[in-house]
Amino acid sequence: MLPNLKVENLSCVRSEKAIFKNLNFEVLPGQNLEIIGSNGSGKTTLLRMLLGLINKEEGIINWLDEDNNFNEYRSFDCFYQGHQMGIKNMLTVFENLKLTHNAKGMSEEDINKCLERVGLYKINEMASDLSVGQKKRISIARWLLKDFKIYFIDEPFTALDDSASDLIKEIINELNQKGSSFVITGHRSSNINATLIEI
Amino acid sequence: MGSPPLFYRWSSKIMPWLGILAIIFLSIGLFWGLLIAPTDYKQGDVYRILYVHVPSAILGQSIFMFMAACGLINVVWRAKISGMMLKSAAPIGMSFTLIALVTGSVWGKPTWGTWWVWDARLTSTLILFFIYAALIGLYSSIDDKTKADRAVSILSIVGLAIIPVIKKSVDWWQTLHQPSTFTLTSSPSMSPDMYQPLLLCVIGFYLIFAFTLTLNLRNEVIDRERSKNWVKQIFVN
Amino acid sequence: MLENFNNLLYMDGNGLFVWFCMAFFVLVVSLNILYAIKKKRQLIKLIRSL
């Protein structure tokens, strides 16, 4: 089974300090990858470099394209969620999901189903007066809008109560069955079945 | 020339020559222009300011074109050296534009009795001065050097695109408001022996620019590569 | 050719302006060069102390 993403000796130097040195890993469909590192160890930089937000100096990042050979340019959409979860405070919970390009062509009850799955059904206030936990749930609901081959999530498990982290593990397993894989960063392993990488 | 150590050694060889040539050309050009060239029948001797004003105005613009070219290379190919060139050329371009402005206004006093003349060329030089100030202001506001280079390169490309539009619209603006077109440096019937020293001065100005640019560029290279060992070898032993 | 010296300075009334422009030009260019040299000395001192 060919991996969707293959990275060979990727390294990044920031102001003469090697943040990470020749990383090699693969992301197979349905498999997860966890990047563990302390604060400021370059986890976010790595994610952004994979997605092309940051210019990579050395190393090879290859993506699998339609006719199964590796290509430098990514030809499928990915999902990225950074530290700030992209929640608009001036929009209601429903609007935060509806007014995104992933939710194109989705009917009302599809979106409500996603909200229900995350435990936010029938909460229709402005996002600004929700707790951080509930805001995290909105961002989790966004994962369910459209199926992606790879989800890049930056520290999903930080500042989360147990019920929410169980919910995340459930959803990750569910989406793994469907063949999509997760690349997650964190301070310590969150014991979902994923290959671990130390930075 | 791309790799910094190569550039540093190559430039230390040509620096003295550049300096001597610049001084030769400048001194001959200015001496000839200020003392030997015949006095102009209309303006008398005050037209000799032309030998400083015109070259510095020409320099102000051509340095900006040079910076925009470096900016384009830096944005498209991410060449570090062109970013450094951009940064070290900016202050020189700004000071030449300043010289052009000051000499232009000083020239206006004896000939038209006012310190500042809203002449088309002087106004576009003033706008060019503001664009230089914008570039240097942007550079100093970003801490990371390579990002600051890239931001200033992007702005210099916009500058390159807008400069011809500025010159055209300022010319329209002048004909619109002062139909009596008295262009300041309408290079009156420049007799050859008035024109030759001007040419020498322009070449001298370009050489002075090249000299100062290499000086600044070498500082910039050392500054950016200070932790590399080729820099230590040169200065520490 | 300007024969005598004071005519050179006087330049029928506008000598001050012409020589001021010359001086301003020399001043600005030398300021640039001196600043570059000062910066180089600072850098060398910094590298030596590193």
Next chain:
Amino acid sequence: MLLQGTDLQILTQPLLRFDMKSSVLDWLGIILKRDLIIAFRRSSTYITPLVFFLIVITFFPLALGPQESLLSSLAPGVIWIAALLASLLAVESIFSEDFRDGSLDDFFISLEPSFILVFAKVMIHWLITGLPILIASSLAAIILYLPLESFVPMILSLLLGTSFMSLLGALGAALSLGKSAILSAIIVLPFSIPTLLMGTSVVTFSLNNQDYSGFLMMMGAMLAIGIPLLCLLTVEALLLNYD
């Protein structure tokens, strides 16, 4: 090939996808809808540039005296300077909110050409600041005794002028994201001088009823060249903030 070593955003995205599929235009529509809803909920976004414009307009009669002949001769310049400064005022808010809450990353990660999405943000800024100023400018023209027949050229020149200012302001905001707002003004003002000159000459030409269409065409040409060039440069400037 010459551009081999480059990684410019427009070149790295596989160009074969650059067929204007509906997905880009739908996304454009979604961004417009979302930001308009946010703008109308926080009504200060479109009120402040309007009020600033009108305050600056009323300063001139107060400062220079209310004589009609003086004011009507100054009117084109005053209206244009006030419109320019007012549209610059709100430049800061184009990208800063999206950059802060992370929704700006999706522009560059998706495979859609991101400079079209940046153009959507520029359109939002124009709708929020440019359009109200355009409407208020007729009021300002009345206050400054601008003769009636030069209302239409003023509106036309402001239409082209404020949209070019939004484009230029977007680049200024992208370059000075997270820095002081005055920096984006300092960066943008020198480049807006041709727009100011041509805009004011459109109105002055229409005052002494000469033909002003040449200037309008020139401003339209600048806008036509500006949209692709400035949006591409804004994308590169925004990508700078991710390092």
